[in-house]
């Protein structure tokens with residue numbers, strides 16, 4: 576039997592208890608990695624391990640990353656995935672909400688990376704993969720704050736990649752389109768007509784459907800793989816063609 580692709584890889588996934596994070600942790604584990612999920616919620620299915628972590632709290636992050644490194648015997652891969660949404664134009668969210676979302680979506684990744692880097696430098700296959708979004712590269716309505724946070728994640732990914740490439744730490748990100756996760760389910764539940772809203776979100780993507788969480792997980796696991804050693808400082812779109820394609824509406 577051949578050795579699994581990610582055999583021996585020790586990984587942490589923030590926001591690993593739900594949606595894209597849980598799918599990613601599961602995909603990494605299925606390829607042979609050992610995975611600790613850092614999340615507010617510690618309930619994750621075996622063989623994953625849950626460690627409580629609030630990415631907005633420096634002490635919580637430092638304790639959780641240390642605990643994960645202790646459990647795993649070191650760290651090779653960090654998946655910075657925890658994030659929250661925000662809706663509205665610049666007129667709709669007050670300063671506190673701006674600080675809250677940027678603190679979680681951007682500074683959260685900084686805190687986790689900072690705590691993990693000393694461990695990653697000791698690995699011979701080190702990577703940080705950030706969950707960015709198509710909101711970083713396309714102007715979407717009613718997403719001013721969320722888009723600004725993900726635009727920052729894209730730039731942060733490139734800057735970190737430059738800073739750490741010579742230390743052997745590869746930094747990349749994935750840019751999902753709209754993904755069918757509990758987050759989107761919560762968003763749809765607030766709509767006047769959830770089914771019509773779901774159809775509209777799907778129709779926005781050239782494939783005509785939402786992206787699945789395991790499709791994003793697959794792309795992240797490929798970036799974590801040592802077979803992607805030459806992939807550094809880039810963003811991988813997993814968006815059903817939404818960013819790059821201009822197709823005719825279905826049926827025309």
Ligand SMILES: NC(=O)c1ccc[n+]([C@@H]2O[C@H](COP(=O)([O-])OP(=O)(O)OC[C@H]3O[C@@H](n4cnc5c(N)ncnc54)[C@H](O)[C@@H]3O)[C@@H](O)[C@H]2O)c1
Pocket residue numbers: 589590591592593594595596613614615616628629630631656657658659660679706707708709750751752753754755756757758759
């Ligand atoms: N769902 C989408 O359409 C979509 C599209 C593009 C990018 N993304 C990005 O993907 C990532 C995950 O989104 P999802 O749809 O899987 O969301 P989700 O709501 O299903 O899962 C998010 C997880 O993050 C955890 N979390 C929230 N705040 C936290 C904190 N302070 N500390 C630690 N963990 C915390 C939650 O407990 C939850 O388990 C986010 O960064 C999001 O911006 C999502």
